[in-house]
Amino acid sequence: MSAANASLRLLGSEMHLIVGRRRNQAGILVLAAVPILIAVALKYSSPGHGRGTGFIASATSNGIFVALSALTIELALFLPLAVAVLSGDAIAGEANTGTLRYLLTVPVQRTRLLVIKYISLVIGALIGVVVVTVAGIIAGGIFFGLGPVTLLSGDQITLVAALGRVALAVLYITACLAGLAAIGLFVSTLTEQPIAAMITVTIISTAMWILDGISQLDWIHPWLPVHYWPSFADLFRNPMFFDSMRQGLLVTLGYIAVFATLAWARFAQKDITS
Amino acid sequence: MTLAPAAVATSGLTKQFGSQMAVDGIDLDVPLGSVYGFLGPNGSGKTTTIRMLLGLVQASAGEIQVLGSDMPAHVSTVLPRVGSLVEGPAFHPYLSGRANLVRLDAADRFADPRTSRARTDAALERVGLMAAAGKKYRAYSLGMRQRLAIAAALLMPRELLVLDEPTNGLDPQGTREVRTLIASLASEGTTVLVSSHLLSEVEQVCSHLGVMRQGRLVAQGTLDDVRGGARPVAEVLTTDVERAASVLRDLGLADIAVTPNGVRATPSDIDPARIVAALVHAEVAVRGFSIQAPSLEDLFVSLTGEGFDVSG
Numbered sequence: 003m004s005a006a007n008a009s010l011r012l013l014g015s016e017m018h019l020i021v022g023r024r025r026n027q028a029g030i031l032v033l034a035a036v037p038i039l040i041a042v043a044l045k046y047s048s049p050g051h052g053r054g055t056g057f058i059a060s061a062t063s064n065g066i067f068v069a070l071s072a073l074t075i076e077l078a079l080f081l082p083l084a085v086a087v088l089s090g091d092a093i094a095g096e097a098n099t100g101t102l103r104y105l106l107t108v109p110v111q112r113t114r115l116l117v118i119k120y121i122s123l124v125i126g127a128l129i130g131v132v133v134v135t136v137a138g139i140i141a142g143g144i145f146f147g148l149g150p151v152t153l154l155s156g157d158q159i160t161l162v163a164a165l166g167r168v169a170l171a172v173l174y175i176t177a178c179l180a181g182l183a184a185i186g187l188f189v190s191t192l193t194e195q196p197i198a199a200m201i202t203v204t205i206i207s208t209a210m211w212i213l214d215g216i217s218q219l220d221w222i223h224p225w226l227p228v229h230y231w232p233s234f235a236d237l238f239r240n241p242m243f244f245d246s247m248r249q250g251l252l253v254t255l256g257y258i259a260v261f262a263t264l265a266w267a268r269f270a271q272k273d274i275t276s
Numbered sequence: 277m278t279l280a281p282a283a284v285a286t287s288g289l290t291k292q293f294g295s296q297m298a299v300d301g302i303d304l305d306v307p308l309g310s311v312y313g314f315l316g317p318n319g320s321g322k323t324t325t326i327r328m329l330l331g332l333v334q335a336s337a338g339e340i341q342v343l344g345s346d347m348p349a350h351v352s353t354v355l356p357r358v359g360s361l362v363e364g365p366a367f368h369p370y371l372s373g374r375a376n377l378v379r380l381d382a383a384d385r386f387a388d389p390r391t392s393r394a395r396t397d398a399a400l401e402r403v404g405l406m407a408a409a410g411k412k413y414r415a416y417s418l419g420m421r422q423r424l425a426i427a428a429a430l431l432m433p434r435e436l437l438v439l440d441e442p443t444n445g446l447d448p449q450g451t452r453e454v455r456t457l458i459a460s461l462a463s464e465g466t467t468v469l470v471s472s473h474l475l476s477e478v479e480q481v482c483s484h485l486g487v488m489r490q491g492r493l494v495a496q497g498t499l500d501d502v503r504g505g506a507r508p509v510a511e512v513l514t515t516d517v518e519r520a521a522s523v524l525r526d527l528g529l530a531d532i533a534v535t536p537n538g539v540r541a542t543p544s545d546i547d548p549a550r551i552v553a554a555l556v557h558a559e560v561a562v563r564g565f566s567i568q569a570p571s572l573e574d575l576f577v578s579l580t581g582e583g584f585d586v587s588g
Contacts, residue, residue, distance in 0.1 A: 005385065008385040011382045012382055012383050013390055014382065015378075015379050015383065019368065019371075019379070021373075022370075023370060024370065051423070073528035097451045099366055099367070099368060099369070100363075100365075100366025101366050101368060103327075103332055103362050103363075103366065104360075104362075104380060105330075105380070106331070106332060107332065107355055107360050108328045108355065108356075108383045109331070109351050109355035109356065110378060110383045111351070111352055195548075252339075267398060271334065273327075273330075273332070273333040273334060274327070274332040274333065275327070275333065
């Protein structure tokens with residue numbers, strides 16, 4: 003069997019583990035519940051209430067904005083938490099159950115295991131983002147209908163073009179979460195306690211949000227990946243505005259390079275005593 | 277040292293954790309085709325040694341050859357030929373036994389996915405776990421878990437099996453099945469390195485023996501070689517303990533000890549007939565007399581020291 007096929011088979015097995023686990027299935031339901039909650043809340047709140055700004059303000063005019071609102075809200079905690087949970091399982095979880103030693107004696111070469119674990123984390127993040135988006139579009143469509151979309155800049159584009167931009171947003175957000183997943187993978191090589199890894203990654207992403215919210219620390223903001231996460235909103239202007247997202251992807255790439263290297267340096271030589 | 281090719285050979289293998297010497301310069305020699313019993317009390321360094329052989333833990337010093345290749349440099353070509361059970365079974369609790377095996381099979385670059393089903397079934401069949409294959413691992417008893425771990429080691433044809441405490445948690449029936457399994461694997465030409473504290477098991481199934489104590493290999497060789505180093509014991513069954521003991525002492529027997537049923541001593545090369553004659557002559561009421569070759573257990577205790585304390 004070719005090396006590529008063998009790696010695909012292991013990746014398939016990883017995804018089977020992730021998706022088949024009850025806890026993760028429950029997590030997917032939670033992610034999907036947020037856009038539904040938003041749609042219901044907007045539908046039944048009195049029009050007298052302020053509608054807020056940005057996507058939320060537009061949500062009652064077009065269902066697509068329910069998905070975008072949900073993505074904005076879940077980026078603060080739920081999506082990073084999902085990445086944190088999966089990274090906790092990746093290496094620390096396998097070490098905790100002892101299955102890591104059996105994977106390595108199969109043998110799965112350590113670098114290969116890290117690469118496949120990382121890809122599975124990114125796919126896991128993609129699944130989370132897609133779930134939020136699709137649930138948002140469905141719930142928004144049911145409550146507020148779908149149609150030509152009036153952008154934040156005031157222009158109108160067709161529904162199909164808007165869905166294309168939503169797909170771009172999904173990819174951008176997944177790329178952002180891939181940066182967090184690299185941090186998560188590294189943290190996961192440091193401990194044999196999946197919960198400890200999960201909490202650490204959640205703290206890191208939350209701390210970044212807090213730092214990003216303190217304007218006195220604006221010199222640090224350009225180096226915080228989360229600073230660029232909400233920039234996917236730029237996709238819903240006319241013309242699309244890419245500067246901030248490009249910057250975001252560059253910073254994310256830097257984080258991936260640093261933390262993937264750290265994870266490798268740590269894991270390749272580590273004594274597996276669990 | 278033997279000249280036969282070795283399945284496992286180490287020289288000066290050492291592992292230090294911080295200030296603690298877990299394994300202290302051992303020269304393992306596991307001949308191809310042998311069933312090698314790896315003995316030692318808890319904490320004597322057996323599992324650390326096994327982890328080094330499998331590339332899980334890096335040696336602090338020394339060299340390792342497994343199936344003729346240097347380890348851990350050749351992990352990816354050596355380990356596919358090695359099946360292992362390290363420090364007890366470990367599987368995903370929420371997957372079934374079969375799904376866990378399929379998971380490990382998927383991780384093996386050399387395993388053909390088209391034969392995966394047949395091979396997992398054959399492995400489950402071989403350890404008698406077929407009936408419980410669909411049950412979640414978390415519902416397995418310790419014995420079933422142990423069987424599943426052995427099945428995992430048998431997913432692919434192996435030249436060497438490294439089994440760390442394979443009978444741990446098994447009932448007597450299961451223990452006997454594992455013994456039979458080891459014997460049948462050995463008869464197919466697989467070299468088996470089995471660590472155990474169940475000495476009678478090792479005695480029945482092994483051709484070679486290595487004994488660890490506090491990180492050192494204190495004895496190694498064929499079963500007879502190692503056992504030859506220990507002296508037989510004379511036992512006198514009598515109620516007349518004190519007189520019997522004094523007769524034995526006069527004859528020059530060593531290590532005289534009182535047992536619940538009489539007296540025990542090491543006769544060295546004193547003729548047993550002379551001992552019996554002397555006892556009768558001294559009018560000791562002898563109800564029985566025997567010379568026993570030392571059991572492996574006695575040997576083990578003499579090599580590793582008595583007592584329940586784990587070596588630190």
